[in-house]
Amino acid sequence: MPASHFRSFARGFNLIELIIGMLLFAASMAVIFTLIVPQSKQSIDPIFQVRATELAQSMLNEIMVKSFDQQSDRSEGVFLCGSGAENAPDCTAPDALGPDGTETRINFNDVDDYNGLTVVNTGTGANISDLYTGFSLNVVVFYDANMDGIDDNAVGASKYIGVSVTTPNGEMIEFASYRSNY
Template sequence: MLSLSQRGVTLIELVIGITVLAVALTLITAVLSPLFVRSTDPWHQVRASELGHSLMNEILARSFDEQSDRSGGLLRCDEVTLGAEPCTAEANFGPDGETRLWFNDVDDFDGFGASGSDILTNILALELDDVYRNYRAEVSVRYAGTELGLPQRSVKRIEVVITTPANSAIAFSAYKGNW
């Protein structure tokens, strides 16, 4: 006769125990898996912020317009009294035949788009595809003087939208004035 301390587990009890454990682990994993995906969001947001800030600095370092004086700002486009050339029409925004490295005014960036695995480079034309793989950058430039209570063509609004690998879009905007 077997005593209670020598009693073992039957095969049926073992199979039921394994099944209950498997169901419990499946439920726990299903609840936690969305958290694993979201855990990278802050990291991607910081990377997108770095990229957006860098690209915005590059754009703002350029002159206001193709017709602006680049040697010290003595002549600004649309200054009729000084005989300056008119500012570029918004319909003509975009590159004037230059590549990104040679963009010389803010509106050359209008319509610019790049991705980390495509043509995203820094200002020195060094590729950043390893650092910003699957990120996308898109730039738009528009006249926006009336938004600030000024003549329409005296201010340009630059908008940079960075899309992270998780398809989260982060927008940056700035104004460049003709003064």
């Protein structure tokens, strides 16, 4: 066989074919990155939402075990504030909800002490609470006797407890519960 016959089979790609191949590869990579990269950012959202739910539920559990009001009888529950019973004290006024005097979270004893509480976790890398690094939490408590989520601005038989958790990516998730005077 002539030598020219072997050269035609072993010649490979020419420059134009290489350039077209690189352009096709670049175009396909551009399409892939515009579809995948935004999805990777959103893939953390469910993890943040689960952690926000855990954090809010923990705070709501802490609040719900407290007494309805500072003026309620904590020993046997005989005298409920605002119940109208003889010797029953008045409940805390709506504009006085919040910590009583110099109380701090460690010694809060009633639901409305949490009103206005803000917790921001910056984390130190030392313990499990660092799962919540970058999360912030705000609590609001107000009277809402008709349970419509709107402040009645009057003493009532139910208090709305709202917990807002902001995730590290800036999403705010709100949770709510009610505590009744019983």
